[in-house]
Amino acid sequence: DSGVTQTPKHLITATGQRVTLRCSPRSGDLSVYWYQQSLDQGLQFLIQYYNGEERAKGNILERFSAQQFPDLHSELNLSSLELGDSALYFCASSGRTRQDEQFFGPGTRLTVL
Amino acid sequence: DAKTTQPTSMDCAEGRAANLPCNHSTISGNEYVYWYRQIHSQGPQYIIHGLKNNETNEMASLIITEDRKSSTLILPHATLRDTAVYYCIVRVDMYSGGGADGLTFGKGTHLIIQP
Numbered sequence: 001d002s003g004v005t006q007t008p009k010h011l012i013t014a015t016g017q018r019v020t021l022r023c024s025p026r027s028g029d030l031s032v033y034w035y036q037q038s039l040d041q042g043l044q045f046l047i048q049y050y051n052g053e054e055r056a057k058g059n060i061l062e063r064f065s066a067q068q069f070p071d072l073h074s075e076l077n078l079s080s081l082e083l084g085d086s087a088l089y090f091c092a093s094s095g096r097t098r099q100d101e102q103f104f105g106p107g108t109r110l111t112v113l
Numbered sequence: 114d115a116k117t118t119q120p121t122s123m124d125c126a127e128g129r130a131a132n133l134p135c136n137h138s139t140i141s142g143n144e145y146v147y148w149y150r151q152i153h154s155q156g157p158q159y160i161i162h163g164l165k166n167n168e169t170n171e172m173a174s175l176i177i178t179e180d181r182k183s184s185t186l187i188l189p190h191a192t193l194r195d196t197a198v199y200y201c202i203v204r205v206d207m208y209s210g211g212g213a214d215g216l217t218f219g220k221g222t223h224l225i226i227q228p
Binding site for chain 2: 004056102106
């Protein structure tokens, strides 16, 4: 158990819809990262937040957005969903001790029908 | 971040040492070598990282060549639970002025531990 929690575990929705994925980092970690893992693209970094502020952006689509709240939990919002957005979405956190080790949550499996 | 090259897959007998190679010939002086693994659709798990000295922890050992162009992750006594995809990642350490950024995962090595 990494100490990072993600909800929901599974999500099934239709094209064009909007969903929100939630992540609670390890206690005391200030950084939250979001990753997408699909069969064709592999594991890709989407975005990082540090203590409520956006810190770095990876291959995140404009239809996707994220935020980190004062209690440090984070949400990833995916809108206008397409079939190709079906993937595993992982959240990771770091920073309680050193920034160099990221702790990953169990992921949310999103299926877009 | 420097690019890494790993074999697509490897087999190892249970109880033997598993040696996973990684080439990173374009590594820069301030870049560390990190290893993560992912057990079947679970979240990736940090294993170990190092700069130029060999490192050991409770999970594995990391051997980095003197020119730093390649490294080997060693799982000393592999078990069936070590079957996973192992990712070698090269990046600047946050504490060395590395940028705030996510990890860049390649395709990794699928290590299969045979009973």
